[in-house]
Amino acid sequence: MILGWSTVGLLSRLITKREAVRRQIEIISSACSYCISSSYSQIMGTSHNPCSTDWEHRIFAVDANPSLGYPEPFYFTSLTNKDRASPATSNEWPMLAHGGIALSVCITDPFPVSAARLHRSLGQQLAQLFSGTCHVLRLLSYLPQDPYASLLRGFFICDPQNCTSTQHRLKHLLSEHRQHISSFTYQQKPQGGIWQNVLELNGGEQEMEEHWQVVRMGEPDPSPFALNILHTAVYYSLSSTRAVLLQCSACIPEAARILELLDKCDTSAKKGRFPVIVIEGLDATGKSTLTESLKDSLKATLLRSPPDCISKWRKTFDDEPSLIKRAYYAAGNYVGACEIAKASMNSPVIVDRYWHSTAAYAIATEIVGSVHSLPPCHHEVYQWPRDLLRPDLVILLTVSDEERMRRMRGRGLEETKEEKELESNTMFRLKVEEAYKRIENPQCVIIDASPAKEMVLKETLNVVRKHCVI
Numbered sequence: 001m002i003l004g005w006s007t008v009g010l011l012s013r014l015i016t017k018r019e020a021v022r023r024q025i026e027i028i029s030s031a032c033s034y035c036i037s038s039s040y041s042q043i044m045g046t047s048h049n050p051c052s053t054d055w056e057h058r059i060f061a062v063d064a065n066p067s068l069g070y071p072e073p074f075y076f077t078s079l080t081n082k083d084r085a086s087p088a089t090s091n092e093w094p095m096l097a098h099g100g101i102a103l104s105v106c107i108t109d110p111f112p113v114s115a116a117r118l119h120r121s122l123g124q125q126l127a128q129l130f131s132g133t134c135h136v137l138r139l140l141s142y143l144p145q146d147p148y149a150s151l152l153r154g155f156f157i158c159d160p161q162n163c164t165s166t167q168h169r170l171k172h173l174l175s176e177h178r179q180h181i182s183s184f185t186y187q188q189k190p191q192g193g194i195w196q197n198v199l200e201l202n203g204g205e206q207e208m209e210e211h212w213q214v215v216r217m218g219e220p221d222p223s224p225f226a227l228n229i230l231h232t233a234v235y236y237s238l239s240s241t242r243a244v245l246l247q248c249s250a251c252i253p254e255a256a257r258i259l260e261l262l263d264k265c266d267t268s269a270k271k272g273r274f275p276v277i278v279i280e281g282l283d284a285t286g287k288s289t290l291t292e293s294l295k296d297s298l299k300a301t302l303l304r305s306p307p308d309c310i311s312k313w314r315k316t317f318d319d320e321p322s323l324i325k326r327a328y329y330a331a332g333n334y335v336g337a338c339e340i341a342k343a344s345m346n347s348p349v350i351v352d353r354y355w356h357s358t359a360a361y362a363i364a365t366e367i368v369g370s371v372h373s374l375p376p377c378h379h380e381v382y383q384w385p386r387d388l389l390r391p392d393l394v395i396l397l398t399v400s401d402e403e404r405m406r407r408m409r410g411r412g413l414e415e416t417k418e419e420k421e422l423e424s425n426t427m428f429r430l431k432v433e434e435a436y437k438r439i440e441n442p443q444c445v446i447i448d449a450s451p452a453k454e455m456v457l458k459e460t461l462n463v464v465r466k467h468c469v470i
């Protein structure tokens, strides 16, 4: 049986394309047209328009969600595309067993900031409306010949009950966003094989049907999840950070303030003759304690990330989707670099968190599952941005989980969402710490911060003397 609510596609794709072109024209004719179109191509890497989606040639990745019973990511592509893909050990679709059906949604809005906001609000609506009835999993999709520029984000929704009213409500919800999404349904045919059907969201007449057979595949190279980090979670240049802030500035006034600050900074300023030492580590590992005592011991200037001049806007950005939130922290590093360069002309500089934190927390948040799911060592995601001032030394403080919890409780300060997550989720903590260790150029020197404060300071001073001219 082909789903009653599936069909057509061509028309909805044409409308999606036309709408995207219309929005481009509208924006291009607006005052900041240059900025937005240039930011789009900077973020996307090329001038590729993701709406020119060649669905039948795409690779789809459904993320794992162990708590919903999906321990591993799931990859598939069309039968005709199979030769480009690594074979899977089986072509079983557990989510479709026993007559269940599935649906995928890809956000095709070509503007990264509005796409990120739509992705988040759709995710929230799906979770709210269907948490008891459907499994909602993260979905990524790309074209193998152009993975970076063609990456789209979305959701894979399984309805194990194949319930008509659920599907009706789902279709209704998706129709509200039809100009910026494309949707597909999946169902096992009685004679075998899984078919992907373009889902008609125009609510109009039934048109020509578009569908193709899909097959499972092994983990593709490049990994869509690593690509997603490079694409939306970690910024590797000031220009890509600026581009996102520029797009945000229409709806988040604080983004415009940060751009003004960046304009005033000499972000390419070089380090002075004194050493720059960064102290990194999970929350409550003793960074503030150590940085204060290092400041006194080395007669150093103490700076922290995000820098004071932008930290008042932190809450605003922490509440935004990853793309926007991470642009804030990235900008914090570039503003901070400017302060570091200036201060290091007169004294040693100690920095409480810097780019290692920005990247490690983002990577650990984006990767579902255990440490084993992180991109391998030396992967592109762990590379330092070429245009960001490099410190002379990065020290990573580590303590046992139990000791960290003791220190956290003893301190009694308000915790950020991520700190709460760290407390409740050992897996996340391990991923952040491992990501810290994998970041390169510069790599961090690990110091066990479990001993008494004086001992940690002594050990740190030894490391500083070994690596820096003081």
Ligand SMILES: Nc1ncnc2c1ncn2[C@@H]1O[C@H](COP(=O)(O)OP(=O)(O)O)[C@@H](O)[C@H]1O
Binding pocket: 281, 282, 283, 284, 285, 286, 287, 288, 289, 290, 407, 408, 410, 411, 449, 450, 451, 452, 453, 454, 456
């Ligand atoms: N070496 C240490 N031994 C015992 N307690 C420590 C040590 N270093 C820091 N603390 C305590 O642990 C808590 C967290 O330290 P803090 O420096 O605020 O960590 P962070 O800046 O990494 O969040 C504070 O109450 C601090 O006094």
Ligand SMILES: Cc1cn([C@H]2C[C@H](O)[C@@H](COP(=O)(O)OP(=O)(O)O)O2)c(=O)[nH]c1=O
Binding pocket: 282, 283, 284, 287, 288, 305, 306, 329, 330, 353, 354, 357, 358, 359, 361, 362, 416, 418, 419
């Ligand atoms: C500096 C920075 C912090 N963070 C997050 C990580 C932590 O959850 C949180 C830590 O904030 P911070 O104010 O450094 O707390 P503490 O001094 O107690 O360690 O902010 C980022 O995600 N990216 C960044 O660039």
